[in-house]
Amino acid sequence: MKSINIKKFAVVAILLGLIGFAFAPAADKIVVKGSDTLVILAQKWAEVYMKSNPSVAIQVTGGGSGVGISALINGATDIANASRKMKNTEKEKLKARYNTLGVEVACAKDGITIYLNPANKVKELTIKQLSEIFKGNIKNWKEVGGANEDIKLYGRENSSGTYVFFQENVVKGDYAPSCQTLPGTAAVVNAVTKDPAGIGYGGAAYATGIEICKVKKDDNSKGSIPTAETIKTGEYPITRYLYMYLRNKPTGAMKSYIDWILSPEGQKLVVEMGYFPVK
Amino acid sequence: MKRISLIALILVSALFFKANAQETTVLKEKISEVDDKVSGLTERLATDEADLQKLAKIKVSGYIQAQWQNYENLNTQPANFFSLRRVRVKFTYEAADGIKFVLQPDFSPGALALKDAYVVMNDHWTKTLSLWMGKFNRPNYEVEYSSSQREIAERSLIIRTLYPGERALGAKLEYNPVNVPFHLQFALLNGNDGLTIANSAGVNLNTNENKDIDNYKDIMVRATYNLSLGSFGGLDFGAHGYFGSLKSNAVNTLSSDYATVTSVKIGDAVKRNWVGGEFQLFADVLGGMSLKGEYIAGKNATVGYAPVAAVGTTAAVPGVANFQNNFAGYYLYFIKNLGKKNQFAFRYDYYDPNTDVTGKDVNVKKFTPTDATVLKSKTVGKGDLATSTFGFALHHYFDDNIRISLNYDIVQNEKVGSTAGVSNLMENYTKADGTVVKNGLDYSKNVNNNLLTLRIQAKF
Numbered sequence: 001m002k003s004i005n006i007k008k009f010a011v012v013a014i015l016l017g018l019i020g021f022a023f024a025p026a027a028d029k030i031v032v033k034g035s036d037t038l039v040i041l042a043q044k045w046a047e048v049y050m051k052s053n054p055s056v057a058i059q060v061t062g063g064g065s066g067v068g069i070s071a072l073i074n075g076a077t078d079i080a081n082a083s084r085k086m087k088n089t090e091k092e093k094l095k096a097r098y099n100t101l102g103v104e105v106a107c108a109k110d111g112i113t114i115y116l117n118p119a120n121k122v123k124e125l126t127i128k129q130l131s132e133i134f135k136g137n138i139k140n141w142k143e144v145g146g147a148n149e150d151i152k153l154y155g156r157e158n159s160s161g162t163y164v165f166f167q168e169n170v171v172k173g174d175y176a177p178s179c180q181t182l183p184g185t186a187a188v189v190n191a192v193t194k195d196p197a198g199i200g201y202g203g204a205a206y207a208t209g210i211e212i213c214k215v216k217k218d219d220n221s222k223g224s225i226p227t228a229e230t231i232k233t234g235e236y237p238i239t240r241y242l243y244m245y246l247r248n249k250p251t252g253a254m255k256s257y258i259d260w261i262l263s264p265e266g267q268k269l270v271v272e273m274g275y276f277p278v279k
Numbered sequence: 280m281k282r283i284s285l286i287a288l289i290l291v292s293a294l295f296f297k298a299n300a301q302e303t304t305v306l307k308e309k310i311s312e313v314d315d316k317v318s319g320l321t322e323r324l325a326t327d328e329a330d331l332q333k334l335a336k337i338k339v340s341g342y343i344q345a346q347w348q349n350y351e352n353l354n355t356q357p358a359n360f361f362s363l364r365r366v367r368v369k370f371t372y373e374a375a376d377g378i379k380f381v382l383q384p385d386f387s388p389g390a391l392a393l394k395d396a397y398v399v400m401n402d403h404w405t406k407t408l409s410l411w412m413g414k415f416n417r418p419n420y421e422v423e424y425s426s427s428q429r430e431i432a433e434r435s436l437i438i439r440t441l442y443p444g445e446r447a448l449g450a451k452l453e454y455n456p457v458n459v460p461f462h463l464q465f466a467l468l469n470g471n472d473g474l475t476i477a478n479s480a481g482v483n484l485n486t487n488e489n490k491d492i493d494n495y496k497d498i499m500v501r502a503t504y505n506l507s508l509g510s511f512g513g514l515d516f517g518a519h520g521y522f523g524s525l526k527s528n529a530v531n532t533l534s535s536d537y538a539t540v541t542s543v544k545i546g547d548a549v550k551r552n553w554v555g556g557e558f559q560l561f562a563d564v565l566g567g568m569s570l571k572g573e574y575i576a577g578k579n580a581t582v583g584y585a586p587v588a589a590v591g592t593t594a595a596v597p598g599v600a601n602f603q604n605n606f607a608g609y610y611l612y613f614i615k616n617l618g619k620k621n622q623f624a625f626r627y628d629y630y631d632p633n634t635d636v637t638g639k640d641v642n643v644k645k646f647t648p649t650d651a652t653v654l655k656s657k658t659v660g661k662g663d664l665a666t667s668t669f670g671f672a673l674h675h676y677f678d679d680n681i682r683i684s685l686n687y688d689i690v691q692n693e694k695v696g697s698t699a700g701v702s703n704l705m706e707n708y709t710k711a712d713g714t715v716v717k718n719g720l721d722y723s724k725n726v727n728n729n730l731l732t733l734r735i736q737a738k739f
Contacts, residue, residue, distance in 0.1 A: 074679040075619045096428040099561050099569035099614050101513045174376055177332075249510060249563050 028253045032060045034068020034081035035161050036184045037203035038242050041108060041273045042081055045261055048269060056253050062184070065161025072245055073097055078254060080245040083110065083161030083203070084168075094247065103246040107261050109276040111226025112166055112238040113204045114213035115154075115189055119196040122146040124214040124223040127170055127237055133199065134166075136176025141197065153179035154191045154200035165240055166201050205274030231276045242275070341368035342427045346734040351727045353719060354708040363387050364734070365426065367394065377401035381415075394446060411451040417442050418451065418464040418501035419519055420557045420573060421610070430614050430624030431670040432686040432732045437575055437608030437630040441521070441553070443473030448488070449496070460505035462517075470497030470523045470551075478528070479584045479596045495548055497523030503557070512562040519555050521577070524548035529583035531600040535635040537645030537657050540600060545585060549601045553577020567616040576607035576634075586653050597648075597655045604633045604663075622674040631665035631693075638664065639696035641704045641722070661704060661722065665693040682736045690728035 032042050039062035046058035063071075068080035073093045086094075086102060094102050114130065116122065122144055125133070132138040133151055142148045153176060156163040162185065167175065182188050185202035189210050192198040199213075204226045214223030217237045230236035250258050260266050267277040343366050349359040366386040373379050383395035397413030416423045421438045422445045433439065449468035455461075469491040476485045476492060485492050503517030527547045533540050543549070555575030562568050583599030608630035615623045636645070640659040648654035672686040695704045705718035706726075720726045 075676065076679065095513075095559075095561055095569075096424070098567045098616055100563045100567040101507075101561055103510070103563070248567055 028055055029057045029059070030079065030254055030257060031077045032058060032079040032081060032244075033063060033071045033077040034079075034245075035065045035083040035242065036062040036156075037083040037110060037160075037162050037205075038081040038108070040205060041242075041270060041275055044269050044273050045266060049257060049260055053253075053256070056257065058257070064157065064159035065164070066159035069245060072102070072247060078246065082243045082245055083240065084165045085243070086245055098247050100248055103249055105244040105246065105258055105262070106241040106278050107244050108242040108267075108270045108278060109231055110240055110242050111204045111231050111236045111276070112162065112170075112201055112240065113207045113226055114215055114238075115192045115198075115200040115202065115207060116211040116213045117192055117194075117196045117198055118211045120146060120199075120211060122213070123211070124216060126216045126218055128218070130215070131171050131173070134171045134175055134179060134201075135173050136178060149197045152195050152198045154188045154195075154198055155179045155181055156185070156188065156202070157181045157183060162202055166238075169240075170201075170238060203275070207274075226276075228271070228276055241278070336373045338371040338373075339368065340371070340739060342736055342738040343367075344426070344734055344736045346732055348733075349731040351729040351731075353710075353716075353727070354706070356709060356711055358711070369395070377403055381413075407454055407456050409453045409455070411453065412449075414446050414448045415451065416445050417447050417468070418466055418499050419555075420503075420517075420559070420571075427736060427738050430612065430622065430674070431626045431672050432684065432688070432734065435573075435608070435610035435626070435628035435630070436666055436668060437606075437610065437628065440630065440632070441575065441579070447472040447497075448491075460507075462501075462503045464499070464501045466499040468497045468499060468523075470495065470525070474525075476525070476528070476582050477584070479587045479598075484528075493524075493526030495524040495526060497521065497551070508562075510563065512560065512564075514561075515559040517557050519557070521551065521553050523551045525551065525580055525582045525601075527582060527601055528585060529598055529601045530585050531583075531598065531654055533600040533602050533646060533657060535578070535603060535605040535633055537636065537640075537659060540646065540648075540654075543601065549580045549582060549603065550578060551580045553579065553606075565615075566618065569612070569614045571612040571614070572610060574607075574609040576605075578603050578605055579632075580604070595652055597652055599655050600646075600657070602657075605635050606630070606632050607634050620676050622676070624670075624672040624674070626670040627667070628670065629665065629667045633659075633663040636663050637696070638693045641695045661706075664695070664722070667691050680738050682738070684732070684734045684736070686732040686734065688730045688732075690730065691725050692722060692728070694724065695722040 032046065039060065042060045046060045050056060050058055065080075065082035065084055068077060068082060069086060069090050071077035072080035073090065074097070086104065091101055094100065114125065120141065122141060125144060129138065129144050133144070134153060134155070136153075138144060139151055140148060141151055155166070155175060158164070158181075163181075167173075180191070182191060185206040188200035188202050189206050189208070192200045193210055212225045214225055215237055216223040222235075224230045224236050226236045226239070231239050244258070244261075246254070246258075262278070267279070270277050344364040345361070346364050347359065347361050351358075364387070366388075367383055368386070369381065369383040371379060371381050377400065379399040381395050381397050381399070383393075385392050385394050393414065395413075395415055397411050397415045400410045402408040419438065419442060421429075421434050422442050426434075434445075447466075447468040447470070449466055451464060451466040454463040454465075471485050471492045472488050474485050475483050478484055499519065499521050501517060501519035503515055506514045506516070508514055525548070527543045527545055527549050530542060530545065531540050532543050532549060553575055554577060555573055557571075557573040559571040560569060562570075580601060580603045583601045586598035587596040589595040608628070610626055610628035613625045617623055636659050641661070641663065642658060644656055644658045646657035648656060668691070669689040670686065672684055675683045677683060704722035706720040706722070707715050707717050708719045709715050
């Protein structure tokens with residue numbers, strides 16, 4: 001049976017056309033939340049930007065990439081900082097709530113750094129060895145040329161983008177149950193500093209007062225630590241982009257802020273803070 | 280004197296060293312005690328952490344939808360009332376990497392029901408396949424889109440008709456390749472979930488939905504692809520098909536035009552096949568908007584029963600033919616975000632349960648059997664009329680967990696035309712005071728079926 005009311009369709013179309021012009025006004029308060037790896041850089045960006053743009057208020061907090069992306073989905077933040085790419089499940093949630101696929105802005109590069117205690121004889125590991133160590137298959141430092149001592153693993157919580165990136169790109173399996181999870185990269189560095197048998201991972205910017213382990217792609221390649229050069233050439237094997245995720249294409253104050261972050265001035269701060277520029 | 284002094288010194292020194300040695304012993308004992316306590320605490324902490332890790336594998340989520348509705352349909356009494364539409368708690372247990380159990384009961388008053396109960400196993404090797412088994416949502420866009428997220432209060436009429444209760448018992452294989460935005464679902468289902476299959480006494484034979492009613496298994500396939508449109512947004516599109524059968528309990532099958540009757544054997548398959556195409560367009564325009572639509576057409580079926588011969592004083596009951604109706608329907612959504620907290624949604628949804636008859640055919644006796652004691656005649660009825668619904672909704676997201684929605688549905692029935700010698704379709708309705716109004720609902724005009732819903736949803 002066929003029956004379609006064309007007149008009502010026309011009324012509805014006009015109504016929808018009117019509603020189509022409604023949009024959110026751009027705010028001068030920007031809330032930034034997410035990656036703990038990025039938090040010190042994000043705070044620096046905000047601090048410097050607000051000095052030259054006093055009408056803009058930028059509030060920055062950490063919590064982890066997963067926490068930031070969740071906040072973006074539920075409207076609690078304007079920018080989600082993430083040290084990993086947004087997952088498909090997260091994109092689906094954003095679609096369902098805001099009808100957009102989100103905007104990804106690569107704002108810096110990072111080399112995931114392997115932290116060792118300075119007392120550790122081991123100074124170099126391959127990706128495969130790191131995988132076996134964090135899976136718990138290599139349990140003693142003597143198995144990789146170190147002292148006869150049990151390996152103590154320190155890592156991040158599963159809401160951390162670094163946790164996810166390191167798992168997907170290095171561990172390629174489940175972390176050993178003995179891996180102690182800590183709330184932040186600074187805590188990982190601190191734990192390894194105090195533990196001669198400790199090993200941890202995290203952002204390059206946090207690697208102060210600690211031994212940085214050289215990483216080799218395989219047995220035949222040269223070991224390297226994350227530097228501007230090794231990151232740029234791709235020689236350092238655990239390199240990643242750091243992202244800012246937005247719900248919509250930025251406008252107004254948000255657009256100006258993002259443009260500034262990607263400008264030479266914003267990217268200069270990237271280097272100053274121990275990260276690596278996007279270009 | 281000198282000697283006495285020396286002895287005294289030795290004695291004092293001995294006493295001092297004795298005291299000191301005693302203190303050292305006490306200290307050692309204390310350290311040992313503290314060490315034991317720390318070891319004990321460490322051990323307890325390790326046990327607690329292990330327990331906590333087990334608990335962390337259990338995720339509890341859920342939502343409550345409380346609502347007030349006002350029905351404009353004259354036959355709905357009471358016309359307005361408060362109700363709990365959903366009271367659901369979902370338990371997800373990740374037993375191991377790639378293995379998940381899901382249990383979701385609904386605690387709605389007077390209607391406690393198990394909605395989801397399934398196991399998902401992901402393959403460890405390619406990480407692209409997952410096997411589901413149990414009771415889960417049928418593979419269809421609107422079915423799988425949770426009502427806690429849906430922008431219009433209820434699913435489209437065509438989806439509610441084809442997939443009653445949304446869930447079905449069976450097994451499903453999902454293929455999600457890692458680097459290609461393509462998704463494939465293939466399900467094998469009992470196919471009887473939510474159906475009413477009456478016998479000659481009017482008793483529903485399909486009351487045990489934990490068991491199939493026949494050996495026929497229904498197949499559902501859905502494939503979708505996510506196409507990126509760059510900074511504009513994205514387009515998801517796909518298709519799904521349902522290929523199923525019900526066991527015939529009748530000896531005849533009547534086709535959609537009410538004219539063609541064929542003989543079938545009891546136990547033969549009565550086909551229920553349909554296909555649909557879908558799209559979802561997401562555009563980053565003025566704060567975000569989307570257009571979503573789906574068109575489905577095919578052949579559905581209801582199962583009749585065989586004639587029952589007279590026994591003793593019990594009269595014979597004529598049989599009812601199986602009925603295979605050609606149907607078509609679609610829905611189209613327009614959703615627009617109004618800032619971060621508000622959202623507007625519109626949906627037009629259309630469902631024609633029988634595309635082979637028109638409004639003019641209602642009340643026309645289309646099928647008259649040669650022997651009325653063997654098979655009942657068939658007349659085109661209200662159930663063949665098409666329905667179109669204009670749904671409007673405004674949502675306010677109070678915070679992360681609370682959504683307040685105002686929804687208004689304008690429901691329109693297909694008008695019944697006048698056919699010479701055939702009476703119009705009229706129905707009685709009952710007023711709130713119990714008075715019956717004869718022929719008060721006239722289907723030659725629109726019978727008001729509009730519905731206003733005010734809903735508050737709490738999600739956790």
